[in-house]
Amino acid sequence: EVQLVESGGGLVQPGGSLRLSCAASGFTFRTYTMTWVRQAPGKGLEWISSIVGSSGAIYYADSVQGRFTISRDNAKDSVYLQMNSLRDEDTAVYYCARGGGMDGWGQGALVTVST
Amino acid sequence: DVVMTQSPLSLPVTLGQPASISCRSSQSLVYSDGNTYLNWFQQRPGQSPRRLIYKVSNRDSGVPDRFSGSGSGTDFTLKISRVEAEDVGVYYCMQAAHWPRTFGQGTKVEIK
Numbered sequence: 001e002v003q004l005v006e007s008g009g010g011l012v013q014p015g016g017s018l019r020l021s022c023a024a025s026g027f028t029f030r031t032y033t034m035t036w037v038r039q040a041p042g043k044g045l046e047w048i049s050s051i052v053g054s055s056g057a058i059y060y061a062d063s064v065q066g067r068f069t070i071s072r073d074n075a076k077d078s079v080y081l082q083m084n085s086l087r088d089e090d091t092a093v094y095y096c097a098r099g100g101g102m103d104g105w106g107q108g109a110l111v112t113v114s115t
Numbered sequence: 116d117v118v119m120t121q122s123p124l125s126l127p128v129t130l131g132q133p134a135s136i137s138c139r140s141s142q143s144l145v146y147s148d149g150n151t152y153l154n155w156f157q158q159r160p161g162q163s164p165r166r167l168i169y170k171v172s173n174r175d176s177g178v179p180d181r182f183s184g185s186g187s188g189t190d191f192t193l194k195i196s197r198v199e200a201e202d203v204g205v206y207y208c209m210q211a212a213h214w215p216r217t218f219g220q221g222t223k224v225e226i227k
Contacts, residue, residue, distance in 0.1 A: 035216070037164075045156070045164060045207055047216040059214045095163060101154055101211045103175060105163040 002026045002104035004096045009109030012086055020081040020109055022096030029053075030074040033100045036081050038092035039108075046092075050100055051079065064090075086113045117142045117210050121219035127227045134195040136222045138208035143188050145212065152211035155184055155193045158221075159204040167206075168193065200226060 008020040022034070035050040048061045049070040058070055069082040079096060091113045098104040118141040128134045144151050155168040166175050168184035171191060181196040195202055203226060208219040 044205075044221045045158075045209075045218045047209075047218065050214075050216070061215050100216065101152065101166070101169055102156070102164075102209070103166050103169065105165065107163055 002098055004098065004104060004106035006094065006096050006106045006109035009094065009111045011112045011114065013115055014087060014113055016086050016113070017082070017084045018086065018111060020083070020094055020096075020111070022079045022081075022106060024077045024079070024096075024098070027098070029077040032098055034070075034072060034079040035097045035100060035102055036070060036079075037095045037097055037102070037105075038090075038111075039095070040089070040092045043092075048094075049081065052100075083111070086111075088113050116215055117144075117213050117217050119208055119210055119217050119219040121206075121208060121222050124220060124222055126222055126224045128195075128198045128224060129227050130200065131197050134198050134202075134224060136193045136206055136208075136224075138186075138191045138193070138219050140189045140191075140210055142213065144210050145188065151187065153184075153186065153191050154209045154211055155182075156207045156209060156218075157202075157204055158207070159201075162204075164207065195224075198224070198226070 003025045005023045032053045036048050050059045051070045067085045072079045093108040095108045096106040120139045122137045153171050156164045158164045167178050172184045183194045205221045207221050
């Protein structure tokens with residue numbers, strides 16, 4: 001069974017940084033693309049970044065390009081999202097998902113950017 | 116970027132009756148491998164999203180057969196043959212043929 005567990009969310013001031021982690025289990029992690037999706041309060045889903053398992057190719061949404069960095073550690077079956085220069089509008093629940101087609105999701109980590 | 120447009124955005128339905136959600140893309144979702152990468156997700160209140168349908172019409176494991184997907188090119192539909200109380204939530208289409216991935220705005224299904 002696919003399991004994805006996010007951690008690292010919390011309250012941060014505008015301009016601050018936060019690092020999210022997603023621990024995966026139940027599948028051969030290194031072969032899968034991993035994806036981060038966020039959902040602002042009361043809003044829809046927004047794809048923000050993916051990292052391909054086989055090639056390590058990385059993709060970002062324009063809204064986070066240059067501020068967020070996705071990475072993975074295949075030895076630890078984990079994917080990360082380093083978030084810098086955080087803004088109020090980055091406040092959201094951040095989900096980790098398996099694959100570019102997102103066939104499995106974690107429970108989400110709440111990130112609140114506020115003074 | 117590929118724009119995904121869903122309709123309606125709100126769908127009140129009677130238990131046991133059918134429901135249908137439309138999703139249109141601004142570009143073809145046919146990938147170079149010949150497959151069409153259009154997925155549907157369900158998000159029940161207070162829960163994480165869950166994928167229901169992939170590549171237009173393939174149900175994920177454990178998804179009831181009252182859910183079906185159809186369409187081609189740029190025009191797609193999710194149908195629920197007989198709505199049950201557990202189907203309440205928001206449904207999203209998403210294209211996985213192009214980067215960046217993009218979602219529709221979501222359709223809120225509620226019971227009349």
